[in-house]
Amino acid sequence: MFLIHQVPAKPDYLRVKVRRRLAQLGAVALKNSVYVLPASPEGRSRLGELAREILRLGGEALVCQAELLEGLADGSLEDLLRRASDAEYTAITAEAKRLASTLRRVRASDEAGRRRFGQAVERLRTRFDQAVARDAFEARGRDEAAGHISLAAGHISLAEDLAQGVEENDKRRPQPAASPSGATWVTRKGVMVDRIASAWLIRRFIDSLADFKFVTGRGYRPKNGEIRFDMAEAEYTHHNGHCTFEVLIERFKLRDSALRPIAEIVHDLDLEDSRYGREETAGVGRMIVGLAIASTGDEERIAQGGPVFDSLYQSFRRRA
Structure with missing residues (x-):
């Protein structure tokens, strides 16, 4: 569908208002005064409303549904709309990364700061939902944006846990058995890279009979035989600038050299401080985000993440 319109030159705010409304609809400029939108009953209704508003403002407007015969194919219009959606998803992803990075500098005791970042x-997330509603052709950047919003939300959850007293204070943590077997390992719901990798490490190198339990994290009190990781007051969690995966390797004295590069990848993905800058990091991050979006729950995320880390482990073993 097309909106062909002309807005009076004055006052200036009229043009800005119309442009803003078109952007909210997800319409893309084909020419200066010609905008395109995927054909749908809702789109037709909303373009019609905008056209009537332009007419009320003293401008000219018409809405039409047309088949392009020469000069530009329908497929090219779809690509144009996808690129517009991808640009929005790229901006959302960048903002999610910025929020996650900034949140790490908020003190655990700063409740107002955590609330502000949560908002x-x-x-x-609302902006993302609106972008999805406009994205008729499922642009490629959608999944990555969704994954980084989930990561940012996960950082807020961890910050809330830290506020309850887990702020890198090993002395207050109960000490688990040196060699757990068949334990229930408890962590926060909504597992992402550090918890997925840690679950793989636990089952592969620490407790092959491990069960996993997923809780909200706040105020959870473990039952007999339960070991917590990457959550408030956990036996194993972030410490001295290390992610949980690194802490597990250190505390269980795992000396397998193939685990070190995996730890560096997990560290950079989880803490986003680019400390190690391994070339594999971006690809692993995309795989984890993809499987997290496609999964139906935490058990499935862990099950699907295991082969990713198995493959990494075998690759680094061959290089050793």
Whole structure:
């Protein structure tokens, strides 16, 4: 569908208002005064409303549904709309990364700061939902944006846990058995890279009979035989600038050299501080985000993440 319109030159705010409304609809400029939108009953209704508003403002407008015969194919229009959606998803992804990075500098005791960032993530999620509603052709950047919003939300959850007293204070953590077997390992719901990797490490190198339990994290009190990781007051969690995966390797004295590069990848993905800058990191991150979006729950995320880390482990073993 096309909106062909002309807005009076004055006052200037009229043009800005119309442009903003077109952007909210997800319409893309084909020419200066010609905008295109995927054909749908809702789109027709909303373009019609905008056309009537332009007429009320003293401008000219018409809405039409047309088949392009020469000069530009329908497929090219679809690509144009996809690129517009991808540009929005790229901006959302960048903002989610910025929020996650900034949140790490907020003190655990700063409740107002955590609340402010939580509200910012919710606004970003709303913006993402609106972008999805406009994205008729499923642009490629959608999944990555969704994954980074989930990561940002996960950082807020961890920050809330830290506020309850887990702030890198090993002395207050109960000490588990040196060699657990068949234990229930408890962590926060919504597992992402550090918890997925840690679950793989636990089952592969620490406790092959491990069961996993997923809880909200806040105020959870473990039952007999339960070991917590990557959550408030956990036996194993972030410590001295290390992610949980690194802490597990250190505390269980795992000396397998193939685990070190995996730890570096997990560290950079989880803490986003680019400390190690391994070339595999971006690809692993995309795989984890993809499987997290496609999965139906935490058990499935862990099950699907295992082969990713198995493959990495075998690759690094061959290089050793």
